Amino acid sequence: MSFDSLGLSADILRAVTEQGYREPTPIQRQAIPVVLAGRDLMATAQTGTGKTAGFTLPLLQRLSANPPAKGRRPVRALILTPTRELAAQVGENVREYSQYLNIRSLVVFGGVSINPQMMKLRGGVDVLVATPGRLLDLEHQNAVDLSKVEVLVLDEADRMLDMGFIHDIRRVLAKLPPKRQNLLFSATFSDEIRTLAEKLLHNPEQVEVAHRNTASEQVSQQVHFVDKKRKRELLSFLIGRDNWQQVLVFTRTKHGANHLAEQLNKDGITAAAIHGNKSQGARTRALSDFKAGQIRVLVATDIAARGLDIEELPHVVNYELPNVPEDYVHRIGRTGRAAATGAALSLVCVDEHKLLRDIERLLKREIPRLAIPGYEPDPSIKAEPIQNGRQQRGGAGNRGGNGQGGERRRSSEAKPAAPRRPRQGENNSQPRRPRRSKPANNG
Known part of the structure; x- marks a missing residue:
């Protein structure tokens, strides 16, 4: 099967070819027709399988085939990702695949100034790629209108739940029109993901390309x-x-x-x-x-x-x-x-x-062992508890992410009761000023 047989326009096929892609991957072969048909989708695939193109290509096809009325461009497609790096990568893919289309896209995330993002949104954007915290900050400042979104994509949905973004996701959903297409992509299908899918998706098509929670065979x-x-x-x-x-x-x-x-x-x-x-x-x-x-x-x-x-x-x-x-x-x-x-x-x-x-x-298998002479472990050393590891999912330390490339929990969600423990590297001896309830604007 080639990309030509999937119902994509000549302009999109030209961009795909220039990126060096000849044949669609399994996730693309299954997901693209579903998205083009306007169906909701629940898809799982391991990283590196081409899932980003699996939703960006048909999404761009649908938007370009039905241009909006003249005037300021509303946000018609919203792609939510858990981290800045992933948002940037998805945004780059959208730009590459839409280079011959009359489509404007923008990536917004925390950790950088919000003002340039607000200025670009003012000019009109068709496709918005965002991390949840920064998106809510922009919405709070009336910099973005989500009432015209036609397609919502939750990418790496399992990681978003791990990082404590469920409350932010619910806030975003409340800003969207009830009639829209929903696409949920996840590397794993945990019970929490299925619960989210039941509330978010309407009669979805389910696509599963890899065995559940298995590592790449390559x-x-x-x-x-x-x-x-x-x-x-x-x-x-x-x-x-x-x-x-x-x-x-x-x-x-x-x-x-x-x-x-x-x-x-x-x-x-x-x-x-x-x-x-x-x-x-x-x-x-x-x-x-x-x-x-x-x-x-x-x-x-x-x-x-x-x-x-x-x-x-x-x-x-x-x-x-x-x-x-x-x-x-x-x-x-x-x-x-x-x-x-x-x-x-x-x-x-x-x-x-x-x-x-x-x-x-x-x-469901043992990983092969490697032994290099001279580096054998000392059998007299006893195991010790692992310190400073990542909190188990669902624990209090995981709410709002761990700061590693994601977004900080918004201060409006903070529980006022327990004082915050100092982060690694902070000086414990200095008294902290009370936190203000003003929402953080750097995600």
Whole structure:
């Protein structure tokens, strides 16, 4: 099957061809006809399967085939994403595929000035890609009108729920017209996702391209047991021995990402960290340098697993296993994308044996073991509780996101009772001024 047979216009097909795509992926073959028919859709697919084009191509086709009346352009399609990086990536895809169409698009997210976004919205936008917090800030300031939205897309819906955006999503839904097309995309279909789908979708078509919660079959996976204190030494050894030129490394915490990047640079391996405490500019530069080959190692926290799009990424390393097993799938899904193959290595210390068992239970198989002489774990070391890991989903610490590239919880939602515990790096000795109820405007 080719893209020509899916009912897309010549202008869209021209843009798709120029991006180097010849044949639609399974998710695109199944999703595009459903969206073109105007049906609601509930779709699941692993990262790297082409799901973004699965909703952007038919969405653009529908908008361009039915242009609005003359005058100011209302927002006709709204795409919600959980993170800034993912919003930017989706926005780039929309621009690429609509370059020969009379379609205006805009990406809005927190962490940058809101004023330029307000100015661009004033000029009229057909397709708006947004993170929930910044969208609500814009709506609160009457900078965006959502009453004419024809198509709503929730991308990475499972991650949005993980990050505590359910309240923001409900607020957005209340601003939309009741008659619209709804498209929900998720890497996993948890019970929470199904509950959301029942309230959001009307008689939806369901498309499932990958087995539930399974890792990409194009990624070779290995585990190396090693003492916690020797992980960095082993990682540097492997990068040097095998001459890895592009490696995405995951840690559990922002502090851990910074520390590892510093240590790798001291080892003579160019590295940079990317997480929510970095400015948007710093994160964009780090990703750009990584893609260009100017740095060999990009150290990231979990949230980056949903926003990074790196073609033909050969290596992913779990320097620390995630607390939530599904995040392992998202992490290693950054490699082995589309038709490419990749390798994922997990460095596992004695503290993480239970996390590994949880991951293997999710995958329904044992991950092959790798042993490198000289790096065998010390059997006398006992397991210790994992500190500063990500909160289990649903816990209070997860409400409103963890700050790693997502959006902060809006202050209007904050519970006034319990005082906030200081974030990592904050000075505990200084008294805090009372929080004002003014909504945050940087998402």
